[in-house]
Amino acid sequence: MKINKLIITALTFGVFATACSEDTIDITQGDYQGGLLISGEGSGAGTGSVSHVAEDLSSGTNFIYKTVNDKELGTFLQSMAFSEENAYITVDNAHSITVVDRYTFQEIAIINTNLEHPRYMAVVDNIGYATNWGSTSDPNDDFIAVIDLITNTVTKTIPVGMGPERIIAHKNVLYISHKGAFGTNNIISVINIDNDTVTEIVVGDRPDELFFDENNILYVLSEGQTIYDADWSVTGHTTASISKINTTTQAILNTWSFAEGEHPSLLAMDGNNLFYFLGTGIFSFDKADTSLPESSTIETGYIYGMSVKNNRLFTLQSSFTALSELHAYNLNSGAETGNIKVALGASKIYFN
Amino acid sequence: MMRYIFSLLCFLADLSLYAQNDSVVNALEEVIVIADKNVQQNSTGYKVLTLSDSIISNNRTSFTSLIRFNSPIYMKENGAGGVSSASFRGTSASNTAVVWNGININSVNNGQTGFNSLTVNLIDNIAIRSGGGTIKYGSGAIGGTIHLNTTLPFGYFSKHSLQTSLGSFQTLQNRYKFANSNTRFSLNFGIAHNRSENNYKLLSTPFENVNGDYENLNTNFSFAIKTSLYSKIKFYFTNYSGERGFAGELPNPTSAKEKYQNFNNRVLSEFEFSKNTATHTIKFAYLTQEYRYFEDRDMEKYDFGNSTRRLFNYDFTYTFNNSTSIESFSEYDSNIGDSNTLQKHHRKQFSQALIYKSEIGTQILYNLKVRKDFNSDYDVPWVYAFGAEYHLSEKLKLRMNGSKNYRVPTYNDLYWPELGNVDLIPETAKQAEIAIEINNKQLQLDLSFYYIDSKNKIVWTPNGDPNRPNKWIPINISKTLNKGLELNLKYNRKHHHHYFNLNLNYAYTIATDKTKKKSLIFVPKHLTNLNLAYGYRRWNTFYQFLYNGKVFTSEDNIDILSIAAYDISNIGMEYHILKTSKQQLSAGLKINNVYNEIYEVSPRRLMPNRNFNIHINYKF
Numbered sequence: 001m002k003i004n005k006l007i008i009t010a011l012t013f014g015v016f017a018t019a020c021s022e023d024t025i026d027i028t029q030g031d032y033q034g035g036l037l038i039s040g041e042g043s044g045a046g047t048g049s050v051s052h053v054a055e056d057l058s059s060g061t062n063f064i065y066k067t068v069n070d071k072e073l074g075t076f077l078q079s080m081a082f083s084e085e086n087a088y089i090t091v092d093n094a095h096s097i098t099v100v101d102r103y104t105f106q107e108i109a110i111i112n113t114n115l116e117h118p119r120y121m122a123v124v125d126n127i128g129y130a131t132n133w134g135s136t137s138d139p140n141d142d143f144i145a146v147i148d149l150i151t152n153t154v155t156k157t158i159p160v161g162m163g164p165e166r167i168i169a170h171k172n173v174l175y176i177s178h179k180g181a182f183g184t185n186n187i188i189s190v191i192n193i194d195n196d197t198v199t200e201i202v203v204g205d206r207p208d209e210l211f212f213d214e215n216n217i218l219y220v221l222s223e224g225q226t227i228y229d230a231d232w233s234v235t236g237h238t239t240a241s242i243s244k245i246n247t248t249t250q251a252i253l254n255t256w257s258f259a260e261g262e263h264p265s266l267l268a269m270d271g272n273n274l275f276y277f278l279g280t281g282i283f284s285f286d287k288a289d290t291s292l293p294e295s296s297t298i299e300t301g302y303i304y305g306m307s308v309k310n311n312r313l314f315t316l317q318s319s320f321t322a323l324s325e326l327h328a329y330n331l332n333s334g335a336e337t338g339n340i341k342v343a344l345g346a347s348k349i350y351f352n
Numbered sequence: 353m354m355r356y357i358f359s360l361l362c363f364l365a366d367l368s369l370y371a372q373n374d375s376v377v378n379a380l381e382e383v384i385v386i387a388d389k390n391v392q393q394n395s396t397g398y399k400v401l402t403l404s405d406s407i408i409s410n411n412r413t414s415f416t417s418l419i420r421f422n423s424p425i426y427m428k429e430n431g432a433g434g435v436s437s438a439s440f441r442g443t444s445a446s447n448t449a450v451v452w453n454g455i456n457i458n459s460v461n462n463g464q465t466g467f468n469s470l471t472v473n474l475i476d477n478i479a480i481r482s483g484g485g486t487i488k489y490g491s492g493a494i495g496g497t498i499h500l501n502t503t504l505p506f507g508y509f510s511k512h513s514l515q516t517s518l519g520s521f522q523t524l525q526n527r528y529k530f531a532n533s534n535t536r537f538s539l540n541f542g543i544a545h546n547r548s549e550n551n552y553k554l555l556s557t558p559f560e561n562v563n564g565d566y567e568n569l570n571t572n573f574s575f576a577i578k579t580s581l582y583s584k585i586k587f588y589f590t591n592y593s594g595e596r597g598f599a600g601e602l603p604n605p606t607s608a609k610e611k612y613q614n615f616n617n618r619v620l621s622e623f624e625f626s627k628n629t630a631t632h633t634i635k636f637a638y639l640t641q642e643y644r645y646f647e648d649r650d651m652e653k654y655d656f657g658n659s660t661r662r663l664f665n666y667d668f669t670y671t672f673n674n675s676t677s678i679e680s681f682s683e684y685d686s687n688i689g690d691s692n693t694l695q696k697h698h699r700k701q702f703s704q705a706l707i708y709k710s711e712i713g714t715q716i717l718y719n720l721k722v723r724k725d726f727n728s729d730y731d732v733p734w735v736y737a738f739g740a741e742y743h744l745s746e747k748l749k750l751r752m753n754g755s756k757n758y759r760v761p762t763y764n765d766l767y768w769p770e771l772g773n774v775d776l777i778p779e780t781a782k783q784a785e786i787a788i789e790i791n792n793k794q795l796q797l798d799l800s801f802y803y804i805d806s807k808n809k810i811v812w813t814p815n816g817d818p819n820r821p822n823k824w825i826p827i828n829i830s831k832t833l834n835k836g837l838e839l840n841l842k843y844n845r846k847h848h849h850h851y852f853n854l855n856l857n858y859a860y861t862i863a864t865d866k867t868k869k870k871s872l873i874f875v876p877k878h879l880t881n882l883n884l885a886y887g888y889r890r891w892n893t894f895y896q897f898l899y900n901g902k903v904f905t906s907e908d909n910i911d912i913l914s915i916a917a918y919d920i921s922n923i924g925m926e927y928h929i930l931k932t933s934k935q936q937l938s939a940g941l942k943i944n945n946v947y948n949e950i951y952e953v954s955p956r957r958l959m960p961n962r963n964f965n966i967h968i969n970y971k972f
Contacts, residue, residue: 045907047913093601095607232772302815
């Protein structure tokens with residue numbers, strides 16, 4: 001037994017030594033620099049994972065974290081955040097944020113204390129801010145974990161309203177959409193990171209994606225809620241909307257409201273255009289438009305993730321029982337330019 | 353042979369920890385007389401595997417591992433002690449019915465039985481019947497049925513049995529059974545308590561199994577009275593209450609907080625009248641099930657589900673001559689279920705079955721069965737089954753069967769909040785099997801080939817209903833084809849004071865999704881288990897082996913999403929300190945996972961490392 005241990009220790013050291021020496025040769029680059037990173041939530045069929053895909057979708061590698069580190073991330077991989085060098089992978093069920101080199105995917109640390117159902121993270125300098133649902137049995141314990149990204153530890157928490165979801169940082173202020181976890185909420189929390197004061201802006205039910213434009217205007221998609229009776233028959237809906245918010249005054253400048261019963265999702269922004277998914281297609285409109293478009297720009301079928309960059313549209317046709325598909329479209333021509341198999345339960349697209 | 357035994361003893365003595373298992377090998381000497389009469393009678397042409405009390409006793413730690421080590425069934429388990437289900441011949445968990453003293457006890461909510469939410473310590477006998485055509489036990493069992501039977505024999509005896517065992521991970525089990533009978537009365541009582549921290553080390557990781565603890569208490573009380581020369585009354589009662597944590601999974605098992613409680617009560621009364629050529633049996637059963645699921649065990653808040661079932665059936669059998677009989681079986685089943693998110697639903701079903709049994713000459717036995725259900729929730733098709741046996745010689749028999757079966761959608765499928773689909777129709781399956789059986793005193797062999805063609809399988813599909821975008825909806829979509837072979841080989845040898853016994857199961861399964869042209873997930877192509885037992889005078893030893901082939905967990909069958917094949921071995925021994933006709937006292941040791949194999953049966957959930965269990969068994 002002891003001899004075995006010695007041998008294993010010796011081997012481990014060997015591996016470490018090799019790994020370290022390789023690292024020093026190749027500090028800034030890695031196999032996964034450039035291209036797209038696709039995160040998949042995983043499911044009972046398998047672990048949450050990250051795929052790397054060339055930007056023209058001509059090639060790709062799945063399960064890159066597992067390949068590099070011989071470990072699984074667990075379920076459900078909710079999102080990723082990035083600093084200049086690192087990627088921060090948030091896994092909800094594992095209550096963890098895994099820190100990797102964003103270009104090599106070599107694991108650096110796993111943060112798994114003082115997190116509970118972490119969802120999304122924003123990075124400001126050397127500090128991470130991660131939204132957490134807390135116990136899903138308790139609507140009053142939701143919080144933002146403040147993480148020192150030098151030591152990779154949670155240094156404090158800031159209590160917020162129920163079900164914090166997306167978080168973005170803009171000029172030392174954090175904006176958090178509260179979709180409401182397993183319930184429903186309708187607020188944007190605004191946190192001044194200099195003094196942790198929290199204020200709230202009320203928007204439509206179930207706010208999710210949010211973006212800033214170059215004029216410091218905040219756009220938020222609220223999906224609206226379906227209302228059921230005790231027998232789970234649909235009795236009504238709350239209105240879905242996209243809100244345009246002046247963040248200096250916190251005044252709502254405009255609200256694009258959807259028709260009763262429509263529940264859009266997956267807001268994206270590219271230049272002056274806003275994009276969302278509804279039914280079986282992607283709709284787009286100029287942010288100067290006063291009304292929502294009547295017909296879709298591209299019919300994609302059901303999708304679970306979407307991103308738009310330089311007039312190119314990327315969509316995820318997700319499967320939770322097999323690999324998903326990433327599709328790319330040219331928005332000028334409307335033509336599909338490629339597709340490739342990516343992560344199980346693929347949900348997010350990032351440009352690396 | 354003695355040399356091996358001796359070295360085995362030395363090996364055991366070397367271990368500083370004596371933990372262990374159970375009373376091993378009375379199995380060898382025990383003649384199994386009481387295979388469930390009904391199961392056997394209804395299974396002409398089908399394979400029935402019987403597990404006696406001593407086999408049950410050797411594997412008492414969990415129902416899941418009992419089935420896993422002693423049958424061709426594949427057990428899917430969410431880590432040791434977690435949610436567990438059984439799959440026959442590559443069919444799904446809800447295609448396996450668990451039948452308690454003749455009553456199908458699968459949950460109405462998910463159509464399955466959780467094999468770690470009941471115990472088998474008190475069960476006297478288990479019969480495992482492969483294949484569909486189960487007519488009298490409901491129609492849903494496309495894969496097969498597992499029968500849990502309480503025996504109530506008549507005769508003059510009174511027997512107490514006390515068993516206590518202590519194992520690794522603070523596992524403690526205690527059981528008391530009492531049976532008493534005379535020629536007109538038979539009583540069977542039992543109480544069993546199990547608890548474990550189940551905090552085994554997750555080999556190759558810095559963690560141990562967190563939040564996997566369990567505790568349960570089970571009571572059985574049954575009796576039978578011969579009220580007259582022609583009539584009998586039987587009564588069965590069982591109560592179970594259990595609580596367990598759902599262990600965390602890698603890479604961060606420490607965050608696990610879920611807890612599950614379940615409470616079952618089952619009452620069955622039976623009246624039988626048999627005179628000359630006619631037999632009448634009336635049964636009434638009342639069953640309640642309740643579960644509570646705590647997402648966070650530190651909080652008071654929980655989800656729950658309840659169901660109450662009343663079942664009434666009447667069976668009439670008329671025998672023409674010694675060899676031909678016709679049987680009518682009528683049943684009314686009323687099932688009321690609700691949960692914190694589901695309103696009360698009341699499913700009512702009336703069923704009528706006809707069974708004809710006969711012989712051609714003395715060599716061919718056959719039966720024909722039909723059943724029609726009338727269900728309050730949806731239309732159900734006719735089902736039929738036939739079975740036949742051709743006795744080529746005293747030792748050689750051919751058997752064959754064919755059937756059409758269906759499985760009704762569960763309450764979850766139909767009524768799950770936001771997602772249920774009330775337009776579902778039952779899954780249907782047609783199947784056929786042909787087999788050869790060899791039986792002589794020492795060797796028994798059963799080799800069967802089967803084929804199951806299923807359609808309208810219910811699959812929860814993302815965006816399954818275009819009117820409910822972004823939702824997972826169960827729909828009738830998949831078509832599957834399962835084919836394979838099953839082998840069971842038994843060998844018994846007794847020579848002077850030496851006993852030797854071998855029991856081997858092997859299953860080869862090819863289960864395919866016909867549309868996707870891929871293998872079904874969680875179906876191993878190869879599965880085999882072997883039990884060897886050797887006894888000499890007061891000593892008994894046994895060895896158990898299991899090989900479980902690779903299973904895919906994703907529908908596209910990619911290797912990175914699969915669970916590797918594994919093989920594990922357990923050994924055990926027992927010494928009879930007292931062995932008289934009136935008193936038997938024995939003590940034993942069992943070592944599970946002797947080779948300390950690192951393996952998982954479910955993704956990211958490692959199974960227990962080498963562990964020990966000691967037991968004392970006293971019968972008087």
